[in-house]
Amino acid sequence: MSQPIEFHPTGSFADRSRAAVNNAPLRKSFRGAMDFLQAKRLAQFPNAADLSTLRDLGSAIRRYALANLPNLLVQLEEKLTANGVHVHWAETPAEANAIVLAIAQRHKATHMVKGKSMVSEEVGLNHAMEAAGIEALETDMGEYIVQLAGEGPSHIIMPAIHKTKQQIAELFAEKLPGVAYTENVDELIRIGRQVLRKKFAAGDIGLSGVNFAVAETGTIFLVENEGNGRMCTTVPRVHIAITGIEKVVAKLDHVVPLNSLLPRSATGQAVETYQNFISGPRKPGELDGPDEVHLILLDNGRTQAYADVQLRATLQCIRCGACMNHCPVYARVGGHAYGTTYPGPIGAIISPHLIGLADTYPLAFASTLCGACVEVCPVRIPITDILIRLRNEAQARPGSVDATLRGSGAARTAVVSAIWSAWSTIYSRLGLYRWTSWFMSRGRALSPTEQGAWTRCRTPLKPAAKRLRDLLRERRK
Numbered sequence: 365m366s367q368p369i370e371f372h373p374t375g376s377f378a379d380r381s382r383a384a385v386n387n388a389p390l391r392k393s394f395r396g397a398m399d400f401l402q403a404k405r406l407a408q409f410p411n412a413a414d415l416s417t418l419r420d421l422g423s424a425i426r427r428y429a430l431a432n433l434p435n436l437l438v439q440l441e442e443k444l445t446a447n448g449v450h451v452h453w454a455e456t457p458a459e460a461n462a463i464v465l466a467i468a469q470r471h472k473a474t475h476m477v478k479g480k481s482m483v484s485e486e487v488g489l490n491h492a493m494e495a496a497g498i499e500a501l502e503t504d505m506g507e508y509i510v511q512l513a514g515e516g517p518s519h520i521i522m523p524a525i526h527k528t529k530q531q532i533a534e535l536f537a538e539k540l541p542g543v544a545y546t547e548n549v550d551e552l553i554r555i556g557r558q559v560l561r562k563k564f565a566a567g568d569i570g571l572s573g574v575n576f577a578v579a580e581t582g583t584i585f586l587v588e589n590e591g592n593g594r595m596c597t598t599v600p601r602v603h604i605a606i607t608g609i610e611k612v613v614a615k616l617d618h619v620v621p622l623n624s625l626l627p628r629s630a631t632g633q634a635v636e637t638y639q640n641f642i643s644g645p646r647k648p649g650e651l652d653g654p655d656e657v658h659l660i661l662l663d664n665g666r667t668q669a670y671a672d673v674q675l676r677a678t679l680q681c682i683r684c685g686a687c688m689n690h691c692p693v694y695a696r697v698g699g700h701a702y703g704t705t706y707p708g709p710i711g712a713i714i715s716p717h718l719i720g721l722a723d724t725y726p727l728a729f730a731s732t733l734c735g736a737c738v739e740v741c742p743v744r745i746p747i748t749d750i751l752i753r754l755r756n757e758a759q760a761r762p763g764s765v766d767a768t769l770r771g772s773g774a775a776r777t778a779v780v781s782a783i784w785s786a787w788s789t790i791y792s793r794l795g796l797y798r799w800t801s802w803f804m805s806r807g808r809a810l811s812p813t814e815q816g817a818w819t820r821c822r823t824p825l826k827p828a829a830k831r832l833r834d835l836l837r838e839r840r841k
């Protein structure tokens with residue numbers, strides 16, 4: 365069993381959500397961004413039948429990979445090793461950080477440039493490197509902004525989506541020496557690029573995430589839009605890629621449909637600006653590329669999800685973020701309110717495995733179960749079914765057959781226990797059950813006959829039934 369990562373968000377989920385809902389600029393940023401992303405995604409999928417077929421294919425590819433995960437991971441390791449890539453296995457965030465640190469220390473590295481990697485956020489890599497005296501600099505523009513602000517990402521694809529351009533202008537003017545306040549977005553990007561360009565040249569180690577790891581060929585597939593990912597994987601002498609164990613796919617052919625779904629679902633782009641296929645270190649005679657390539661495969665609770673036939677579907681995720689973009693809760697409270705690395709619907713279903721249900725069960729209840737996430741998920745993860753299952757797990761009696769996860773039963777209170785115990789007693793005795801049913805049915809008299817505040821938009825049962833009876837009587841005449 366993996367160890368939980370550090371989890372110290374301030375206040376409860378309810379407190380953080382309340383603060384977010386009362387933050388007007390934040391609400392405006394998220395509402396505008398989500399509307400924009402929803403419209404862009406919709407424009408990319410004009411034909412519902414084509415989309416449905418592609419989603420079926422994407423789902424099948426991911427389910428096939430998960431069904432064969434142990435064998436595919438072994439195959440991936442063999443192929444990568446044959447290609448000259450060093451493969452490392454980490455069960456916990458601490459182990460992953462120790463592997464990166466050992467590589468860095470062997471190379472006497474002091475500067476690390478990072479491409480976008482949510483797994484590196486998950487393991488708290490930046491803090492671990494800084495504690496060891498190594499600068500770990502984010503080079504994705506959104507990640508760079510939130511790092512400069514001392515924050516974490518609020519969205520898995522667009523980390524700084526919660527910030528307005530005025531806030532970014534203030535941040536740059538405050539944190540970057542010699543930079544004047546400007547709200548010109550092109551100018552802000554130029555400033556950021558100028559700072560980062562020098563850092564790429566000075567980087568001893570480049571660290572990146574992985575979109576898919578192809579077992580058949582031993583290929584690390586990585587997509588991005590800014591070119592910073594390619595700079596991180598080619599300029600420094602050492603490249604370290606880090607990923608969860610679930611990102612493996614069986615064949616190179618399988619990347620094509622998945623990557624047809626990924627950018628269109630994520631940002632509404634037809635295709636990403638850069639697609640990187642990394643198969644090993646630089647070969648003799650090649651001008652570009654690192655001397656050493658490492659891949660770290662992280663568990664961190666994923667095997668807990670894998671062991672359960674229903675929860676395994678969580679691992680199908682390709683981290684597109686579409687479920688967040690369409691979630692009415694996420695759109696209102698934003699990513700930071702969740703307090704976890706992965707926010708939104710995917711965060712609510714993956715975080716209990718990474719951190720434990722005890723600290724994360726409120727997220728499973730932070731859903732209207734409207735199913736918008738399920739409708740847009742490109743790999744058809746049954747998110748709402750999984751949310752209901754996690755709610756049940758959170759309420760399960762510790763030690764019972766229903767309590768299968770780390771932290772199961774954390775939401776169960778003495779009142780809930782008493783109610784279930786009474787329910788069980790009544791339903792297991794026929795006479796008691798009949799008497800209770802008779803007694804409870806007397807309560808029908810308490811049901812409202814007129815519209816109260818909460819029924820203003822509904823038709824009360826008794827008048828509706830009376831109308832129906834009258835109608836039938838009238839028709840029979």
Ligand code: SF4
Binds near residue numbers: 682685
């Ligand atoms: S759960 Fe589905 S929609 Fe959400 S990030 Fe994962 S693949 Fe995308």
